[in-house]
Amino acid sequence: MTDSPATVRPDRRAEIAAGLAGVRSRVADACAAAGRDDSEVTMIAVTKTYPAGDVLALAGLGVVDMGENRNQEASVKAAEVAAAGVTPRWHFIGQLQRNKARSVVRYADVVHSVDSVRLARALDTASAATRDRPLEALIQVSIDSDVARGGALPGSADPGAGLDAVAEAVAGAEALRLAGLMAVAPLGWEPERAFARLAEVVAEFRAVHPGATVLSAGMSGDLEIAIRYGATHVRVGSALLGMRPTLR
Structure with missing residues (x-):
């Protein structure tokens, strides 16, 4: 039995409020530890595998930003x-x-995972055809330059996947607006090492694109770093x- 998207059980609402x-x-x-104002940081509630009712509960608690990573689930x-x-x-x-670009641009306000020139062009074409405002785009950066994991490559002259070319x-x-960068700490890397390297990439990137100020980085286990x-x-x-079985 699944939760109705129009209703949220009181006990589940209380769990979400506590989280x-x-x-x-x-x-x-x-x-505070970093000497920053907390208004500078936006929390994106990653609602993949969770029901629509949880999104409604979060919205009722003042959360504006929701994240999804599978188009088939997210569009529904x-x-x-x-x-x-x-x-x-x-x-x-x-x-x-x-x-999947045409489907995603119909509901997404921001895409965090632009990692190639070809994907950028596909999103631009889809956005121009279906949206009345630009789609905000973040370029996913490969911190370790492992092409198998995805991400544009800093310092690479690759015309299709180099960070400069994608930017x-x-x-x-x-029909796109370059908003900033996104990254995930690579498997096997300590978060300290990963985000220190990312900060170097960001500094170089913003010297060329000063208006692209968003940096999407950090998840449940490493957000402080x-x-x-x-x-x-x-x-x-x-x-x-909380933990939840994967939806199929």
């Missing part, structure tokens, strides 16, 4: 939430195939909503 209070406290403490969930009269700011944070493609697109190294957006799922 939200804990995450907000962690963010505030991390910002976004429609259910909209039918309930709630319009959160949807972030698509997963790897994205070009043939130029996004910045030059009519990401905030110390300048994250403006943290993506939080399990610490906020």
Whole structure:
């Protein structure tokens, strides 16, 4: 039995409220330790595998930003939430195939995973055809330059996947807005090492693209370190909503 998207059980609402209070406290403490104001950091509630009812509960608690990483799940969930009269700011944070671009741009406000010139062009074409405002795009950066994991490559002259080439493609697109960068700490890397390296990439990137100020980095297990190294957006799922079986 699944939760109705239009209703949220009181006990589940209380669980989510407690999780939200804990995450907000962690963010505030991390910002204080880093000498930053907590208004500088946006929490994205990663609602993948959780029902639409949880999105409604989060929205009722003041959360605006929701993250999804599978288009098939996200498109249905976004429609259910909209039918309930709630319009959160949807972030698509997963790897994205070009043939899904037209579907994603119909509901997403921000795409975090632009990692190639070809994907940038596909999103631009889809956005121009279906949206009345530019799609905000973050370029996913490969911290360890492992092409198998996805992400544009800093310092690479690759015309299709080098960070400079992807940034130029996004910045030059009519229906996209280059908002900033996104990264995930590579497997096997300590978060301190990963985000310190990311901070170096960000500094070089912003020297060329000063208006691209968003840095999406940090998740439930490492958000404090990401905030110390300048994250403006943290993506939080399990610490906020608890563990849940994967939806199929």
